[in-house]
Amino acid sequence: MASGNLMERAQALDRDDPLSSLQAEFNIPTRAQIASSRLPESSSVSQSSSSDTADTDVTASSEPSTYLCGNSLGLQPKRTRTRIAQYLDTWATQGVQGHFKPLDGSPLPTWLDADQRAAELIAPIVGASESEVAVMQTLTANLHLLMSSFYRPDINGKHKILLESRAFPSDHFAVETQLRHHGLSPETSMVVIETPHSEDNVLTTYDILSTISAHAATTALILLPGIQYYTGQLLDIPVITAYAHKHDIFIIWDLAHAVGNVPLSLHSWDVDAAAWCSYKYLNGGPGCIGGLFVHERNSTVTKAITDDKPAEGYSNRLAGWWGNDKKTRFAMANKFHPVSGASGFQLSNPSILDITSLNASLEIFQLAGGIKQLREKSLKLTAFLEKLLGEMKEEDKALFRIITPLDPQQRGAQLSIKLSEGLLLPVMTELEANGVIVDERKPDVIRVAPAPLYNSFVDCVKFIAAFSLALEAGRKAKGSKGTSS
Ligand SMILES: Cc1ncc(COP(=O)(O)O)c(C=O)c1O
Structure with a gap:
């Protein structure tokens, strides 16, 4: 399937997704941010996506990364910063009274x-x-x-x-x-x-x-x-x-x-x-x-x-x-x-x-309507990712296999992908260069987890495009066509 069609298909699925608006609740790191090794000066990271882009490609700077690593560390909800600021204000203005004194206008419980x-x-x-x-x-x-x-x-x-x-x-x-x-x-x-x-x-x-x-x-x-x-x-x-x-x-x-x-x-x-x-x-x-x-x-x-x-x-x-x-x-x-x-x-x-940080995130679970609604989306997202992996070029598919059970009832959001020997490093390097964050488990597994709170069908397509480039890089690094592991 042509990648243009694929992207349109994913965009249509995102439009039909009743939970798609929840993505806006999260700070999705930009590609420039994940490429940068400098702490942004501004404390308002969620508003500023370009404060730390001076030495990076301007065209890619504000584009969100493709973050598929919620199995390791979930992304930061924007409201976390707000709730923590409210907690700090309570402590600053009330001292020990914060333990038991409810404050008018505060969404936070007493400590x-x-x-x-x-x-x-x-x-x-x-x-x-x-x-x-x-x-x-x-x-x-x-x-x-x-x-x-x-x-x-x-x-x-x-x-x-x-x-x-x-x-x-x-x-x-x-x-x-x-x-x-x-x-x-x-x-x-x-x-x-x-x-x-x-x-x-x-x-x-x-x-x-x-x-x-x-x-x-x-x-x-x-x-x-x-x-x-x-x-x-x-x-x-x-x-x-x-x-x-x-x-x-x-x-x-x-x-x-x-x-x-x-x-x-x-x-x-x-x-x-x-x-x-x-x-x-x-x-x-x-x-x-x-x-x-x-x-x-x-x-x-x-x-x-x-x-x-x-x-x-x-x-x-x-x-x-x-x-x-x-x-x-x-x-x-x-x-x-x-x-x-x-x-x-x-x-x-x-x-x-x-x-306070945890409760901020749990508020979004409530906004989602609960874990059952999230699971409904998650089943579709992970099945979509699996399908896209199955539709990749034969020479790509020869270099990996999914080790997570294919039965959706025997898995959550994550797909673990086992790569041919020696591919882990070049694949991870290339994925990162293309703004994709997944995690690795040595010697040869990458874990890819579309989290239904903030990931989209478009993220899955972006992953596949980057994964294909990464496998190509892996083939070159190995200096051969590669064989299935
Ligand atoms: C399955 C499992 N058990 C235990 C742990 C250890 O967790 P902690 O460092 O919070 O004790 C982890 C951490 O990722 C984990 O994935």
């Missing part, structure tokens, strides 16, 4: 209520009740906190933790160190789920369930990703959760790549617990505050806490004052009485700077 407001906004995105969600800490820290509560090894019985062999390294480290923390050895207590049926490490539900079966009698806990970071594969969370429960195993889901990307129904899927970060599809900003889900059955506080039985009446945990019941939090009594629900797992007073 004491900021975490609650974030939980209200995130609950529908993960399919939970507000009390099952807490916005706190960061992902790896939250995985540790959840394991410290719910991993109760019995060396003569259930002591193993199951995880996938290609788990994100931080998850591996968390599991290994939890085991050592309990005096156990990863060699005997850690089981990794292999992918014998796939050369690209795509898991099958069968691989997972059969590993669970094989270790059912000795497994205490499972940690799995909702969406696998490398392949972009969406696992069957409800089926795997039910199977774990059938074998009396507690299961924790790492939702780093799933939250804000695909609809989740954590409560009705009966998930035990989960944790996520907010800097990918939730656009909270680099390293922004994370979140966790604890099913209500795992977080009830059933009895008054008494001096002689201080830990009775609630599940065990590593505690801090912010998990204490709000009514008595400031009584300063040294008797921990957690609030029922996920917020009873909080430790410290949270960073309001972070929560």
